[in-house]
Amino acid sequence: MIVTLTLNPSLDRTIEIGSLTRGAVIRAAAAHLDPGGKGVNVSRALLANQVRSCAVVPFGGDEGRRLVSLLQAEGIDMITVPVAGPTRSNVTLAEPDGTVTKINEPGTALSAEELDTVAEAVLSAATSADWVVASGSLPPGVPLDVYAGLCRRFSGAGINVAIDTSGPALLAAVAETPALVKPNREELSEATGLTIVSLGDAIEAAEILRARGASTVLASLGADGAVLLQDDQIWYGEGPVAEPRSTVGAGDAMLAGFLAAGARGEAALVEALAWATAAVGLPGSRMPSPGDIRRNHVRVTRADPTLSLRSGG
Ligand SMILES: Nc1ncnc2c1ncn2[C@@H]1O[C@H](COP(=O)(O)OP(=O)(O)OP(=O)(O)O)[C@@H](O)[C@H]1O
Numbered sequence: 001m002i003v004t005l006t007l008n009p010s011l012d013r014t015i016e017i018g019s020l021t022r023g024a025v026i027r028a029a030a031a032h033l034d035p036g037g038k039g040v041n042v043s044r045a046l047l048a049n050q051v052r053s054c055a056v057v058p059f060g061g062d063e064g065r066r067l068v069s070l071l072q073a074e075g076i077d078m079i080t081v082p083v084a085g086p087t088r089s090n091v092t093l094a095e096p097d098g099t100v101t102k103i104n105e106p107g108t109a110l111s112a113e114e115l116d117t118v119a120e121a122v123l124s125a126a127t128s129a130d131w132v133v134a135s136g137s138l139p140p141g142v143p144l145d146v147y148a149g150l151c152r153r154f155s156g157a158g159i160n161v162a163i164d165t166s167g168p169a170l171l172a173a174v175a176e177t178p179a180l181v182k183p184n185r186e187e188l189s190e191a192t193g194l195t196i197v198s199l200g201d202a203i204e205a206a207e208i209l210r211a212r213g214a215s216t217v218l219a220s221l222g223a224d225g226a227v228l229l230q231d232d233q234i235w236y237g238e239g240p241v242a243e244p245r246s247t248v249g250a251g252d253a254m255l256a257g258f259l260a261a262g263a264r265g266e267a268a269l270v271e272a273l274a275w276a277t278a279a280v281g282l283p284g285s286r287m288p289s290p291g292d293i294r295r296n297h298v299r300v301t302r303a304d305p306t307l308s309l310r311s312g313g
């Protein structure tokens with residue numbers, strides 16, 4: 001069983017448009033409302049693939065109630081924690097070439113008492129868990145070492161902790177020896193100060209995170225695939241996406257696939273890439289179901305450090 005924690009969930013509206021022009025009136029081709037938040041996405045992907053999880057979700061206000069009802073309608077197992085501040089709304093503008101523009105609200109602060117209640121919910125769910133996954137940004141006012149505290153607490157109890165976040169929260173967590181971190185290219189660069197233009201740069205940055213405490217690093221590199229550093233091995237893989245529709249949540253699908261496959265070695269990297277690339281082919285932050293996932297399209301190869309990365313970063 002996999003417990004996910006989303007401290008800063010959201011109601012996500014994805015609007016598909018032809019192209020984004022500042023200052024123009026733009027006609028939307030389609031719009032979707034989804035429950036949002038990185039841990040929530042991991043739980044949605046796991047549910048779609050019949051893997052048990054429990055999502056711990058603080059919620060507040062009308063948006064929070066809407067979020068909980070969307071998650072209930074999807075059949076997500078959850079522990080919901082009512083909080084005073086309203087849940088945030090995020091907007092994503094998705095263009096046909098795969099470009100996404102996101103407008104994310106910061107979220108509302110959680111009080112120290114609310115944070116304690118959330119931590120207790122994670123603890124109670126985690127008694128039967130193999131993994132606790134702490135994903136996403138922190139709402140304002142939450143201490144930057146909150147994920148680090150979870151790592152300390154659960155690693156000591158023999159429960160694996162996976163961290164998918166950025167900035168100081170990622171750095172603090174890494175120092176508490178999480179079993180797994182899943183940075184993207186930008187997060188790798190920010191955490192290490194390295195400019196990442198080649199696969200070798202990404203590997204060097206991932207090695208730094210391992211040296212600072214992370215056992216396994218699964219670094220996602222957008223359209224360039226992903227690299228896995230585990231034990232004394234390095235695997236690189238990528239998968240094609242025939243028709244990219246939205247990369248939102250691709251990293252969350254990747255993490256879910258990796259954990260669902262047992263989080264070890266080449267087979268788990270293949271699963272991670274198969275789930276991630278399937279998510280890119282789906283609109284909004286829709287998570288892939290078994291029928292969307294094509295493992296045989298994924299290629300895992302020896303990591304060539306001279307490979308130039310195409311995009312972003
Ligand atoms: N444009 C793309 N084409 C093909 N595959 C992609 C593309 N974008 C993402 N992916 C796949 O999804 C995985 C995760 O993407 P990315 O590195 O962008 O994660 P992320 O930034 O953490 O995403 P998010 O946080 O929005 O979920 C990549 O490793 C890759 O397999």
Ligand SMILES: [Mg+2]
Pocket residue numbers: 164184251252
């Ligand atoms: Mg991510």
